[in-house]
Amino acid sequence: MEKLVKAVLVSKSPVYIAEIRNNSADVVLHLGGHLPMDEEKVRTVGAMEAIKRLRKIGVLQPDSQLDLLIEMRNGAAHTSPDSTLAKAMISPLARTVETLLDDLGKPLDTFWERWTEAVKAAANEQEDQVFRDVQLRITQARHAFEDRFVGLPAEVKEGALKAPQPRREEWFARPMEIKKDGMVVLKTSGGDCPACGGQGLLTFEPVNRTATETTFTANGFGCYLCNFEVNGPDEMAALRKANTPGMVTTMAVSHGPTLAPEGIKMGETKAG
Known part of the structure; x- marks a missing residue:
């Protein structure tokens, strides 16, 4: 998401992603297109600062859950991947990505690609958490299965689906x-x-x-x-x-x- 945040900042003005340091004036001039610089010397803002700047210019609104997500990503806050807190981060992430893409005039699938529908379902706060979790797991399993057959002839996947499964003899109760x-x-x-x-x-x-x-x-x-x-x-x-x-x-x-x-x-x- 950090690259997406910076892309929105750049769409407003390239100088908005400059990090304020000792050589910040040179970086601003470089990003403005008037001063050549070694790319290794160019420093841009991190995700949290980029989000702060987008809030100042009205693209994003304050969101404590999004702030917590960035802190988790930076290691400032800790939670296990399968915890309730971690799962709750899907909604603020999805909301923010949608807002940023709308600002750029881009559709959701340019960011989420094949995960688009799964993310929509996972971020649907009108549904209960169990339902969202099951839908997300269906998509995860589907993609993991499809990835096993990437680059292989279609008949290999078809053969796997038609082959007798373990305990297939237990067709009846x-x-x-x-x-x-x-x-x-x-x-x-x-x-x-x-x-x-x-x-x-x-x-x-x-x-x-x-x-x-x-x-x-x-x-x-x-x-x-x-x-x-x-x-x-x-x-x-x-x-x-x-x-x-x-x-x-x-x-x-x-x-x-x-x-x-x-x-x-x-x-x-x-x-x-």
Whole structure:
């Protein structure tokens, strides 16, 4: 973003990116086009100072979150990459980039390129954080998958998508483990992965049990091809909301009161 900030300053006047130092007068004259200088002696402002100058001339407005982001970038403030604070920085970054590009008369995709739609979704403050996070992870997994096949013939990627996946024999629901209370947890083929289009795997947990039937609900999805995954009811709800292919969401398994878990039979499934 620092280069974008400086580009906006230069669009106003090249001298606006000069750093105030002992040779600042020479730098100003050089940037104004009237004094040749060795490029190694030319010093320009950093990101924070550039932002301050854009605020002074009305291009940007004060934004404490953006200031924190710059401090994090400069090492003055610290946070782990996967922390809630770090994720919250996506919105101020996206807002600022959009404002700067608007000032330059440039579309968003000149900066974000293939990440444009993902950034729009991640910065949509009308949506909850879980939904934004799931959408961003879908895009990350999709790009990581596509990058594996850069420079290779198209049929290599197509072959990977068509090849039998690990545990492909588990096309139908089967027992995965027994919970402490004796309830069966299932896994089953879950349809197309929203990131790469490969065949994913759904996991289910029991939500209701009678003497002859157990009802399960999907509580996780994973793809072996691109490593995209979600876990828990909130992320599963966000996945279904993100305009992804339909997936089985509930499952009813018929059984006898004393039937061993490995003997259960597939019952009704419902797509949601």
